[in-house]
Amino acid sequence: MSDHTDWLPFWQDFRLLDLQIFDDRVCVVLAPDRARLACGICAKPCRQVHERVRRSVRDLPMLGMPVFLDLTLYRLDCAGCGRHLQRVPWLDRHARLTRRLAQAVAECCARMPVAHVADMFGLHWGTVRRLDHQRLQALVELLPTPRPRRLIMDEFALFKGHRYATVILDADTRRVLYVTQGRSRRAIRPFFEQLGPEGRARIEAVAMDMNTAFDLEVRAQCQSARIVYDLFHVIAKYGREVISRVRVDAANQLRHDRPARRVVKQAHWLLLRNPASLNEREQVRLDEVLQANKPIMTVHIMKEGLRSLWTAPDAWEWRRRWRQWHAHAAESGIPALMHFASVLKPYWRGILARVRWPMHTGQLEGINNKIKVIKRMAYGYRDIDYFFLKIKAAFPGNAR
Template sequence: MQDNNLDLPFWEGFSIWNFDRRSDGIWISLVPTVGSIARCSNCARACSQIHGRYWRTVREMTMVGEPVWLQVHLRRVRCPDCGTCAEHIDWLERHARVTRRLAQFVGLWCEKLPVAHVCEMTGLHWETVRRIERAKLATQLAALPIAEPVRLVMDEFALFKGHRYATVVLDADTRQVLWVGEGRSREAVRPFFEWLGVERCRQIEAVAMDMNSAFDLEVQQHCPRARVVYDLFHVIAKYGREVIDRVRVDEANQLKHDKPARQKVKRGRWLLLRNPENVPEDQQPKLEELLAANQALMTTYVMKASLKELWQPRTAWQWRRSWKSWLRMAAQGTLEPLQRFARRLHPYWRGILARLRWPMHTGQLEGINNRIKVMKRMAYGYRDSEFFFLKIKAAFPGNP
């Protein structure tokens, strides 16, 4: 079917020249509307000289349940300022093989569905959908204002199985994900400080993190004014693994002759790791019975509560007395796991004390890490880490 005068608002500046229904979809041929003036795709200047003409095949939104293919007759213009270049089209990006309308549709659904589902819904190739989404993410990130962080939060999350991690850096004030990189070593996080630059590094006043020496050393090297703040959650989690679990196993091994008592100790792990206020009421008697029957577990449980109090607001001198008291009690005890943990914790005292001046933690980044895991599960994993990091940064642009 041919119609030289059919002009529709879907494709501004073009008229339908031919319409054909084939086995693979609907094919529509478009030609420039009579009298339309071509504009330069670089400067949008109207150009009267035409250098040449060519056809481009483009995918459009699905209509009446069938794929739509556009064969567009395009012009190359001779611009006085830019030279020879393609004409500007409002509904089609330069060199694009899909219309802007379809690209926007793909970008919208990629925020909610895995790429494979979007491919099935639109009939586009996986690489085409991924390229469209990547361009959208790059545009979103480029539109964000330049970050001027003062406080940072650093943490890692599992990228793949096999102890492969990625590091996330968050602006603690705006909650914007500033940077994501693979690895958690000094070399892995150094590109972030190089991206931040010398001037912005000097503005950093505090950085919250776990007891990761790589993070600590890089912050000290690049941010001379920054104070490192160690997160309570990570320290207590480390205490649970290295002290409570080790003492519990040792005590269970000593009760081989008393199987009922041994089972209580072995099964009491989660009761010992929970905070007292989080223990269910029906489990309170079991916890009290367990602590009353085992002096070593009682000691580790009390020492954990005392350790947590070091993060409570107080003066520097009060903290110093509490810190020395905790170290002394740990050293004077008979529990080797507790003594070993205290020796390892001692060099990090400045990062614990900094909590009094900078009440920061990595909790907000832990919540973001949980959402990152959901994104990864929805997509059944990402083969391209760089693209995954773009999605993370676009998903957390910060507070308006």
């Protein structure tokens, strides 16, 4: 291709000298336009050339093949800055990829796994991950300084083998504020230290499950905050420790009555589900199980009574329901139910707080499901910090 001096918008301040198409790549030879030379530090025009430098740079694919730019760069003698490479508007300092290629790679990483993006652009996966990390870091740094008043705390499985991570969410903006490994007091303490005394004093309520570590650390860091225990976790705990135990005991007592035993054993999920979500056929099956076994009927009715504690209109009505529920638990004579009631007693303040602060961890449960999708899409993450950065960038919250 013949030499010419036409200015190209996508390779600003450079002249196209040659373009060669090979079987596996496209090679573009570019040289600076001497009339447009500027210092790479102060961006002021400069004509004093000290030396020439050759550099090979990757650009966006062309014709389905990778594009390599064979650049000639000038090192200039700037009166104010000294000797530095010329300014290249479309190329970062020391970079081997053009800005538009780096941007395209980073944008694809928001929707595709890093390995797939690397294959698509013909880049090393480490390079792609670095570009995505830079994009995520820039997004997170642009977010406004958080000023949370209400928090939601929960955990999700990080790896197999009971290894967990903790997520802290701003209940008002739905922004993920903090992600860390573990679910201990030590794990979440840095978050409260980052808030500072003023930020900790601003916290009014924190929703969580009955995690003693979370409870103790919040009370120590935010003395004025109210702990709000989540209904879902309490009911789930009741299902595991009471309903499932009573159902197993009832099935063991029916060893000589196989048909009845089979009905009880197959009712596991029916007893744990919300009765409002059952269809007509499932409701009939549930009624048969409840009519056939009195202890099962008792713990099932007590589950609905426990659920009603979270819907009390005021503190006086809550107190009445709380006392009534504990009285019925004591009168039932069912060991699993009586034990659960005794364990639940010390947590009454966190349940009562639901009347004043109608909060729950449902928002965070939905986010945890999306976190699982992010993890599955990449087939897991070895770099935990990179994974946590992806989570923060994926849930920037809504402006108040």
